Amino acid sequence: MCPHANGDSLPVEQQDMVPVNGLSSRPSPAKTNGINGTNGVNGHSSRSRSEAPKNPYAPRYADFLSNVSNFNIIESTLREGEQFANAFFDRETKIKIAKALDAFGVEYIELTSPAASEQSRADCEAICKLGLKSKILTHIRCHMDDARIAVETGVDGVDVVIGTSSFLREFSHGKDMAYITKTAIEVIEYVKSKGIEVRFSSEDSFRSDLVDLLSIYQTVDKIGVNRVGVADTVGCANPRQVYDLVRTLRGVVSCDIEIHLHNDTGMAIANAYTALEAGATHIDTSVLGIGERVGITPLGGLVACLYAANPEYVKSKYNLSMLREIENLVASAVEVNVPFNNPITGYCAFTHKAGIHAKAILNNPSTYEILKPEDFGLTRYVSIGHRLTGWNAVKSRVEQLQLELTDEQIKDATAKIKELADVRPQSMEDVDTVLRVYHTGIKSGELVVGESKIFDKLLSRHRESSASPMGRTPQPVDAVA
Numbered sequence: 001m002c003p004h005a006n007g008d009s010l011p012v013e014q015q016d017m018v019p020v021n022g023l024s025s026r027p028s029p030a031k032t033n034g035i036n037g038t039n040g041v042n043g044h045s046s047r048s049r050s051e052a053p054k055n056p057y058a059p060r061y062a063d064f065l066s067n068v069s070n071f072n073i074i075e076s077t078l079r080e081g082e083q084f085a086n087a088f089f090d091r092e093t094k095i096k097i098a099k100a101l102d103a104f105g106v107e108y109i110e111l112t113s114p115a116a117s118e119q120s121r122a123d124c125e126a127i128c129k130l131g132l133k134s135k136i137l138t139h140i141r142c143h144m145d146d147a148r149i150a151v152e153t154g155v156d157g158v159d160v161v162i163g164t165s166s167f168l169r170e171f172s173h174g175k176d177m178a179y180i181t182k183t184a185i186e187v188i189e190y191v192k193s194k195g196i197e198v199r200f201s202s203e204d205s206f207r208s209d210l211v212d213l214l215s216i217y218q219t220v221d222k223i224g225v226n227r228v229g230v231a232d233t234v235g236c237a238n239p240r241q242v243y244d245l246v247r248t249l250r251g252v253v254s255c256d257i258e259i260h261l262h263n264d265t266g267m268a269i270a271n272a273y274t275a276l277e278a279g280a281t282h283i284d285t286s287v288l289g290i291g292e293r294v295g296i297t298p299l300g301g302l303v304a305c306l307y308a309a310n311p312e313y314v315k316s317k318y319n320l321s322m323l324r325e326i327e328n329l330v331a332s333a334v335e336v337n338v339p340f341n342n343p344i345t346g347y348c349a350f351t352h353k354a355g356i357h358a359k360a361i362l363n364n365p366s367t368y369e370i371l372k373p374e375d376f377g378l379t380r381y382v383s384i385g386h387r388l389t390g391w392n393a394v395k396s397r398v399e400q401l402q403l404e405l406t407d408e409q410i411k412d413a414t415a416k417i418k419e420l421a422d423v424r425p426q427s428m429e430d431v432d433t434v435l436r437v438y439h440t441g442i443k444s445g446e447l448v449v450g451e452s453k454i455f456d457k458l459l460s461r462h463r464e465s466s467a468s469p470m471g472r473t474p475q476p477v478d479a480v481a
């Protein structure tokens with residue numbers, strides 16, 4: 001099995017894996033590739049070509065608007081995540097999640113509207129009283145009644161939202177743009193008068209009329225809103241559309257720009273990255289991406305993507321080794337598994353199998369890894385008990401077992417492992433048995449290189465002796481990564 005199975009602690013003993021650590025150092029990443037000195041359009045410092053980042057995944061020289069190295073995370077597991085079909089967070093769970101996100105280092109934690117229910121209001125107040133470093137936001141409809149309840153909970157800011165697409169204006173709230181603008185001004189001025197942050201967001205922004213959108217964003221920017229929000233509520237946008245809209249908006253408002261992206265077509269991480277490139281400053285996430293339908297930009301996936309662009313910046317902002325714990329906490333709370341292919345914490349995220357990959361990884365992990373597992377408190381593994389294995393990977397296991405074999409002998413033993421793995425996958429214990437029996441045979445003089453039949457006899461003799469009443473119990477046949 002692959003090592004990072006869901007819900008367990010770090011693997012102690014793997015069935016078919018060789019943990020590989022500290023094999024060689026990787027090239028040091030670019031110290032910074034941040035372009036903007038501050039959020040927003042101004043405050044850029046120019047970069048000379050000689051200072052260009054070495055990291056090929058970093059933003060390019062020409063990305064003068066990019067905030068890929070200058071962003072904030074608005075973590076919405078306790079708001080958007082509550083809209084996930086399986087979610088029901090009691091107060092204790094909400095507090096555990098809020099504390100974990102705070103310890104991870106997210107800049108903002110967004111909570112369900114206190115107007116939603118009496119329990120939601122009381123939980124919001126309780127989380128505000130925890131004294132977390134992350135700012136606490138709550139998410140409300142653009143309505144004075146909701147705004148009054150929200151400011152009384154003690155939050156650091158209020159995220160106001162209203163549907164602006166023709167679909168929502170016709171089939172949801174039934175209000176026209178004049179009414180939306182008038183109410184938005186009233187609510188924003190009220191929240192500002194209480195001395196806390198306020199964001200105004202449209203809903204279903206990508207299916208809203210661009211002229212209407214830019215007009216209302218300009219209006220709220222003029223009256224001093226902290227952020228405007230763009231929301232791909234139905235998950236229909238592609239990266240180019242996101243870039244175009246955010247880039248256009250960046251030219252129209254001077255406040256910060258938040259983006260909220262649903263993942264219906266699997267674009268949420270790419271769209272978030274693109275939004276930052278176009279000048280967005282705040283990204284909404286949830287742990288494992290949980291939310292309405294298939295949810296939004298996942299925290300872990302976004303962190304992986306932004307780490308690839310600028311590892312040092314992301315490491316300086318967040319306690320990355322907590323990611324796995326937070327994902328397991330939320331996965332358990334909503335009774336789902338961490339997906340096998342999840343970035344960073346997927347159970348095979350740092351497992352290398354093919355012989356060619358294993359050889360290169362053993363020489364230098366950066367050959368096949370863009371993320372360093374040790375930066376996330378994780379371990380890389382080389383899977384060796386299969387037909388695709390290579391002698392270099394087997395050699396690393398021989399060294400771990402402190403067996404003395406020449407390269408020629410290791411190649412000979414590897415041939416036997418491949419032969420056996422053609423019949424069934426070999427567990428780590430099976431591989432170790434092959435290597436130990438081979439080693440004993442060589443040292444006793446019973447075996448020489450190329451004597452496959454003699455090796456078979458030695459293996460059968462070992463199995464018979466192990467099958468005695470004092471011997472080992474049968475092992476399950478594990479699947480190999």
Ligand SMILES: [Zn+2]
Nearest residue numbers: 080233291292
């Ligand atoms: Zn949403």
